Amino acid sequence: MKLKKCLLVSSLFAALAAVPCAIIAQNAPSAKQDMKNAGQDTKDAAKDTGSATKKTAKKAGHATKKAANKSAQKTQKGAEKVEDKTQSKPDSQ
Numbered sequence: 001m002k003l004k005k006c007l008l009v010s011s012l013f014a015a016l017a018a019v020p021c022a023i024i025a026q027n028a029p030s031a032k033q034d035m036k037n038a039g040q041d042t043k044d045a046a047k048d049t050g051s052a053t054k055k056t057a058k059k060a061g062h063a064t065k066k067a068a069n070k071s072a073q074k075t076q077k078g079a080e081k082v083e084d085k086t087q088s089k090p091d092s093q
Contacts, residue, residue, distance in 0.1 A: 029037070
């Protein structure tokens, strides 16, 4: 009887010890899934980088256009001042 009880307790203990191992094994991703996840993460990072580059390029292009227009306006204004200064004034006698 003692042997039967000991065998029952040890088999119960072994079964209970195996349950967490089985749960951990189910939750652990496989190497194949890890590679898929890594590929997807790389793809997402590349998309984010591309979007950031596009946004920055648009801002830079806008700033360049704005600076070019502003400098053209200032150049025109300066040219008008020079023209006003160089125009002959009527002689007042």
